[in-house]
Amino acid sequence: MKIASQNHTPNSPIVFEDILITHINGHSLEKPIASQVVLHFTPTFRTVIESENLPIEVNDHRMESPFVVTIADKGEVPVVLERLNEPISPNGKSSGALALAKSPFTVIHRDEKITSIRFSVLNFPKFFGGRDTWIGRQCVGATTLTYDRLQVKITQDLSLSQNKEYLNETNGYSVTLNGVIRFTDGAELSVDEAKDILRGLRAFLSFARGAACGLTLVNTTLPDDKSIFFEWGTTYTEPWHCGYDTWLPTIVDGGKNLSLAFNGFWMLYSNPNWKNVLTRVIDLYLNSKSTAYHVGIILIQAALESLCSRIADPKNKTDTTGEYLSDSIKHIGLCTSIPSSCKSLAMIFQNNSSVNGDGLIAITKLRNDIVHPNQKCSDNTEAWMEALKLGQWYIEMILLKQFSYSGRYRNRLAKVGESVFEMVPWTIQEPIG
Structure with missing residues (x-):
């Protein structure tokens, strides 16, 4: 089959290849339908099969989610009807698009x-x-x-x-x-x-x-x-x-x-013991960066708990979640003190002896405040933002430490006026005396 030429202009659709639809829901078509597979970015991400000659019968499948089309040399592909344009031609054909029910969708034969x-x-x-x-x-x-x-x-x-x-x-x-x-x-x-x-x-x-x-x-x-x-x-x-x-x-x-x-x-x-934890933690970390601060804090604590289950012993029944996270991160040599750049976070817990300036405990306290009814910090957006940034920093440092990474990184917790480019903490030798 012909692979279509590519267009890398920003925001413009990407054409994958020309294809032939031979069956719809197992029913053979009189003539294969010439189509193209296209990835659109706007108004939403979607991968579609576009054609100028979709039969009007596909409209019968509008309520099915999904139905199946068979592609020559590819096999069956689950789709949903995205649109069937008007007017319909005298031969019962119309331009339209079928959206892939899953993207990305593997089309190579399994035994290749x-x-x-x-x-x-x-x-x-x-x-x-x-x-x-x-x-x-x-x-x-x-x-x-x-x-x-x-x-x-x-x-x-x-x-x-x-x-x-x-x-x-x-x-x-x-x-x-x-x-x-x-x-x-x-x-x-x-x-x-x-x-x-x-x-x-x-x-x-x-x-x-x-x-x-x-x-x-x-x-x-x-x-x-x-x-x-x-x-x-x-x-x-x-x-x-x-x-x-x-x-x-x-x-x-x-x-x-x-x-x-x-x-x-x-x-x-x-490593089978790490693979799913690693991908889940990265997914939680990424989602924490693309949502509201208070939701991000919930996600980042979930990511921290998943990571700490791999880098330290299981939680002691006498430990709070914050203490467990803090002890786990200290175990691999990372500092858990609230950084001086997180002033709002430090301030709301400055008189709280159970926090004692510990960033992990502060994050869990804020998370508990968010999910429980008696909220005390609901109007402190600045503290939420700092807690989320700090939690993301912990995820980055824990993962990079587990990767045995020894290069530079951008420290977005650096104070205003300081360089954000630093060596990772475990490569810096403390001065003697």
């Missing part, structure tokens, strides 16, 4: 073997440092992520430099990175292995961005050098501006720091 996977990334920020390369007269950020035999090469999309201003203006969406995945020993990947790698890579890049970023245009090379799509669509992606709030220093050594963090991330991701 894969030699490499090419992909694009939405809304990852511009970075330099690592293996930057010149393409024509343009220097683009590039780096290689490795773990054991897994190799992921990523390069900034050539259009990002010219698109960045428009992305800043519209707070929109665009392809910003392209990459290729392969095993360095030349081994083939199974479809299940590829799914697992893509899941982990999405989580890692989203954590590095500090906001959800989806992979898209995922296509594979088969042993006979044939290129076919692995999946259609993408996962949820936060708008462009959300990527500014990241721990990753992107300007000077972003590529190098990505590579440093990736090896440790994948070591945990490859």
Whole structure:
């Protein structure tokens, strides 16, 4: 099947490929329907099958969620009717669109073997440092992520430099990175292995961005050098501006720091005892950054509890949740004191002996105040914001420590006037005497 040309203009739809619909709900069509698979960003994220010749009979399935269409060379795809435009032609055809019931949706056959996977990334920020390369007269950020035999090469999309201003203006969406995945020993990947790698890579890049970023245009090379799509669509992606709030220093050594963090991330991701905890914690962390402060505090405490269940002994019955979290984080060598930049948070607990200046205990106290009826801090938005930022900092530091990361990071808790670029705390030697 023909793979359509790509358009990386910000906010514009991405066309995946031309397809033929042969059946609707198992009923064979007299003539296959020529269609295209398209990812739209506005007004909402959605992946659709668009056609100028949908039969009016699809309207009978409007109340079905979902129904199934069969695609030549692909198989069955669950869809819902998004629209059927008027007027209907004399032959009972109309333009319209069927929305994929699930996105991304895997379309490669399960028994295929894969030699490499090419992909694009939405809304990852511009970075330099690592293996930057010149393409024509343009220097683009590039780096290689490795773990054991897994190799992921990523390069900034050539259009990002010219698109960045428009992305800043519209707070929109665009392809910003392209990459290729392969095993360095030349081994083939199974479809299940590829799914697992893509899941982990999405989580890692989203954590590095500090906001959800989806992979898209995922296509594979088969042993006979044939290129076919692995999946259609993408996962949820936060708008462009959300990527500014990241721990990753992107300007000077972003590529190098990505590579440093990736090896440790994948070591945990490859561990069955860590995989689901790791992806769940990152999901909670990302969602805490895209919601109201008080909701974010609830999510960030859930993330902290999940992480601490892996880095320390189970909670003692005599411990409060705050004490348990604090002891767990002290156990791996991190400071739990409320930073001097969190003045409002420190102030509301300054006379509370049970908090005693401890950030983790303060976060749990605020969380309890939010979810229980007798609220004492409901009007202190500044304290909520600081507690949430502090909780997110703990998540970042715990994860980076577990990754054995030894590079720089952006400390968004730094006081006004101080540099936000710091080495991670565990690499700094305390002065003697």
